[in-house]
Amino acid sequence: MITAVDVVDVSKRFRLYRAKYQSLKERVLHAGNNPHEDFWALRDVSFGVAEGETVGILGRNGSGKSTLLKCVSGILQPTGGKVVVRGQLAALLELGAGFQPDLTGRENIYLNASLLGLNTKEVERRFDEIVAFAELEQFIDNQVRFYSSGMYVRLGFAVAVNVDPDVLVVDEVLAVGDENFQRKCLARIKEFQDDGRTILFVTHSPELVRQVCDRAVVLDGGRVVGIAEAAEAIHLYHERLLQLGAMAEVGVEAEATVQSASRRVRLGEVVVEHPGSGSRPYLLPGEWLTVQVPFEAVESIPEVIFAITLRSTNGDVVFSSNTEELGQHLEAPVGTGRVDFTFDRVPLLEGAFDIGIAATDKRGVVLDVADQAARFEVMNPGHATGMLALDLRAEMRSSILG
Amino acid sequence: MSEAQATATAEERAPGVVELKSETAALPETLRVRAERAAARGPKPTRVVAARGNLRLRLIELWRARELLNFLVRKEIKVKYKNSFLGFLWSMLNPALTLAVFYVIFTFFLPNGIPSFVIYMFSAFLLWNLFQTSVIFGTTSVVGNAGIVKKVAFPREILALAAVGASVVFFLFQAIVMVGFLVGFRHVPDWPLLWLLPLALVAIVVFAAALSVFLSAVNVYLRDTQHLVEVLLMAWFWAVPGIYAFSGRVHTGLVKHTLFGIPGTHLIWLYFANPLTPPVMTFQRVLYNITHAHSTVAPHGPLQVMSGYGTMWYLSSDLIVIGVSLALLLLALVVFGRLEGNFAEEL
Numbered sequence: 001m002i003t004a005v006d007v008v009d010v011s012k013r014f015r016l017y018r019a020k021y022q023s024l025k026e027r028v029l030h031a032g033n034n035p036h037e038d039f040w041a042l043r044d045v046s047f048g049v050a051e052g053e054t055v056g057i058l059g060r061n062g063s064g065k066s067t068l069l070k071c072v073s074g075i076l077q078p079t080g081g082k083v084v085v086r087g088q089l090a091a092l093l094e095l096g097a098g099f100q101p102d103l104t105g106r107e108n109i110y111l112n113a114s115l116l117g118l119n120t121k122e123v124e125r126r127f128d129e130i131v132a133f134a135e136l137e138q139f140i141d142n143q144v145r146f147y148s149s150g151m152y153v154r155l156g157f158a159v160a161v162n163v164d165p166d167v168l169v170v171d172e173v174l175a176v177g178d179e180n181f182q183r184k185c186l187a188r189i190k191e192f193q194d195d196g197r198t199i200l201f202v203t204h205s206p207e208l209v210r211q212v213c214d215r216a217v218v219l220d221g222g223r224v225v226g227i228a229e230a231a232e233a234i235h236l237y238h239e240r241l242l243q244l245g246a247m248a249e250v251g252v253e254a255e256a257t258v259q260s261a262s263r264r265v266r267l268g269e270v271v272v273e274h275p276g277s278g279s280r281p282y283l284l285p286g287e288w289l290t291v292q293v294p295f296e297a298v299e300s301i302p303e304v305i306f307a308i309t310l311r312s313t314n315g316d317v318v319f320s321s322n323t324e325e326l327g328q329h330l331e332a333p334v335g336t337g338r339v340d341f342t343f344d345r346v347p348l349l350e351g352a353f354d355i356g357i358a359a360t361d362k363r364g365v366v367l368d369v370a371d372q373a374a375r376f377e378v379m380n381p382g383h384a385t386g387m388l389a390l391d392l393r394a395e396m397r398s399s400i401l402g
Numbered sequence: 403m404s405e406a407q408a409t410a411t412a413e414e415r416a417p418g419v420v421e422l423k424s425e426t427a428a429l430p431e432t433l434r435v436r437a438e439r440a441a442a443r444g445p446k447p448t449r450v451v452a453a454r455g456n457l458r459l460r461l462i463e464l465w466r467a468r469e470l471l472n473f474l475v476r477k478e479i480k481v482k483y484k485n486s487f488l489g490f491l492w493s494m495l496n497p498a499l500t501l502a503v504f505y506v507i508f509t510f511f512l513p514n515g516i517p518s519f520v521i522y523m524f525s526a527f528l529l530w531n532l533f534q535t536s537v538i539f540g541t542t543s544v545v546g547n548a549g550i551v552k553k554v555a556f557p558r559e560i561l562a563l564a565a566v567g568a569s570v571v572f573f574l575f576q577a578i579v580m581v582g583f584l585v586g587f588r589h590v591p592d593w594p595l596l597w598l599l600p601l602a603l604v605a606i607v608v609f610a611a612a613l614s615v616f617l618s619a620v621n622v623y624l625r626d627t628q629h630l631v632e633v634l635l636m637a638w639f640w641a642v643p644g645i646y647a648f649s650g651r652v653h654t655g656l657v658k659h660t661l662f663g664i665p666g667t668h669l670i671w672l673y674f675a676n677p678l679t680p681p682v683m684t685f686q687r688v689l690y691n692i693t694h695a696h697s698t699v700a701p702h703g704p705l706q707v708m709s710g711y712g713t714m715w716y717l718s719s720d721l722i723v724i725g726v727s728l729a730l731l732l733l734a735l736v737v738f739g740r741l742e743g744n745f746a747e748e749l
Contacts, residue, residue, distance in 0.1 A: 002437065002440075002441070004440070014747060015747075025626075050433070050437065051436075051437050051440040051441070052433060052435075052436030052437040052439065052440045053433060053436070070746065071451060072451070073451075073555045074449070074451045074555035075551075075552065075553070075554070075555045075746050076743075076746050076747070077451060077742070077743035077744075078451065082450055082451060083450070083451040084448060084449070084450050084451075085448070085449045085450075085451065086446050086447075086448050086449075087446030087447065087448075088446065088447070089449070089555070091554065091555055093553050093554070094553045097549060097550060097552075097553035097554055098549065098550040098553065098554055100477055100481055102480065102481045102484040102485070103477065103480060103481070107476075107477075107480070110473055111473045111474070111476075111477055114467075114469050114470040114472075114473045115470060115473075115550065115554050115556055116554065116556075117466075117467075117556070119469055120469050166440070166443065166446050193436060194436070194439070195436075195439055195440075195443075196435075196436040196437060196438065196439030196440030196441075196442070196443070197440065198440070214433065
């Protein structure tokens with residue numbers, strides 16, 4: 001397979017100056033003594049993108065994604081290493097970058113397209129298409145300064161996707177525009193893929209990576225953490241976020257409740273089991289899941305109710321139930337015991353989920369509670385998106401007209 | 403958890419690069435089809451982004467972006483006079499007014515005796531204005547277009563060249579005014595030597611381009627440059643025979659002095675070391691065209707306004723300026739290439 005973009009040991013250092021001396025006087029006064037810290041935005045990043053492949057770049061804020069794209073597109077020069085790009089490259093780092101507010105939409109199309117490397121004849125040929133894509137037919141001869149931000153962005157995207165590049169570099173720009181326009185952009189990107197164009201794609205949205213990318217590079221702290229197929233990479237990305245606690249900001253309330261609980265029953269370390277336990281840290285949609293809740297009863301409780309709650313990482317309750325609702329009347333004598341909750345099938349599609357466990361007596365007095373007793377992750381190997389793994393079939397019925 | 407602890411755990415857990423295997427089929431079929439379609443779109447140029455770009459590649463990329471130059475020049479012109487009532491007429495009014503001021507001063511208050519002084523002065527002014535606006539616009543071109551420089555990849559030296567290009571367009575507007583003056587004053591240029599004009603024009607344009615490219619890059623790092631340039635240009639103006647007569651003042655003046663033991667008769671090269679002088683004198687030779695002038699002030703004796711040099715002198719000195727300027731331009735492009743790497747960060 002031919003490599004379209006080859007990133008070889010790319011490093012990029014930024015100098016962070018405590019004070020920026022930009023005038024001659026300051027430079028002379030502080031000659032040789034300009035306090036700065038070296039900050040490596042990228043460290044030895046290497047990967048290859050095959051022709052026709054779509055590769056996503058995932059990472060938290062400040063992980064070096066945008067710097068990498070700027071190095072690939074030639075806006076920044078790497079401090080070390082090199083990037084080899086085969087074919088015409090168009091970079092969409094900011095929609096409408098370089099638009100001149102004083103010029104009309106028409107003039108800006110020509111200027112912007114030639115900035116992106118398209119020649120005049122090509123622009124003329126595609127002009128109507130660009131205008132139609134941007135839905136700006138009535139306003140094309142107005143000055144761009146009078147455009148709404150939506151119009152501005154639409155025009156920017158319309159020009160960029162009509163540049164006809166072999167390699168398209170996209171940075172987060174799809175997050176703008178209304179839903180309808182986003183759909184249009186995605187359709188356009190699919191078209192690009194079908195033409196065998198190479199796409200490099202930075203985004204925060206794992207959903208988008210899943211929908212669009214073949215593979216993804218996960219960056220963290222300027223280094224490559226992993227290069228894998230989209231689904232695996234998304235998992236890796238989630239894992240990174242979990243490690244650094246970026247996603248865990250939900251359980252603050254829980255701590256308070258635990259203290260107020262009477263602790264006549266004490267919950268132990270909750271264990272999660274699934275078909276892949278031991279071999280992989282996630283389960284696939286539709287697999288079974290067992291949550292083992294060990295406990296210790298300090299005093300005998302004649303009727304105890306164990307409740308389980310599944311929450312998504314943003315705190316929404318996905319599922320909640322308890323042993324009473326299941327028709328089980330449990331009695332806890334003094335000593336230790338264990339409750340196993342089993343889901344025969346977990347129809348979740350994607351994401352990390354917190355398991356909350358609570359033990360109450362029959363009057364509802366909380367005995368012990370752990371809002372984030374455990375966490376499990378579901379990884380979607382397919383291309384569907386959303387939260388639920390619903391069974392889906394499609395059939396087509398056509399009737400032939402006599 | 404303390405901050406130190408947090409970093410420690412993060413580092414502890416940081417694994418090397420893991421190549422994970424997916425359980426899903428990788429759709430190699432679609433990828434293969436796409437690769438074929440990619441190949442079907444024909445051969446593609448390879449571009450390397452690395453810490454150093456070489457001059458040959460720069461020139462190739464510059465050539466590929468020539469249409470962009472055209473659009474950027476148009477942009478400069480349109481944007482500059484977009485919302486003004488008189489529009490591009492200002493590009494003619496501005497020098498015309500300066501001309502009028504100088505005319506009044508040097509005809510009535512400090513008479514220098516040069517006949518048809520307006521034509522003499524305007525011949526120099528045309529080129530000087532071209533040079534001055536090029537360099538002033540050129541110096542701020544990269545900083546002024548920071549928005550594009552930070553977001554779009556293209557050969558950035560084109561911004562400086564566009565500034566020169568826009569100045570050439572303004573020059574052409576002013577040349578129309580000059581034609582008007584020539585007709586109005588019934589002043590006859592030296593028709594057989596008209597072919598020298600484009601040569602002198604090229605010399606100035608290449609020299610201005612070299613300076614603009616160099617200064618535009620330097621100005622990113624040292625913002626003083628733009629102010630310094632304006633001051634230096636003001637001094638530079640007087641080094642060009644625009645409002646004084648070359649032969650009447652410079653030549654006779656220099657002959658009287660010696661510098662580091664060099665006799666005055668040889669010092670004239672110092673004056674011609676200014677790359678602007680030969681092209682400006684060429685314009686005067688062709689457009690002013692009064693080789694045997696008489697002073698307009700008493701005692702109205704003969705006044706040698708222009709040098710007595712022959713056509714070959716004008717031709718060769720213009721060619722030398724072009725040659726030197728081309729070398730400077732290449733040098734400026736190399737320097738620009740070196741400095742360009744950090745533009746996006748410095749802006």
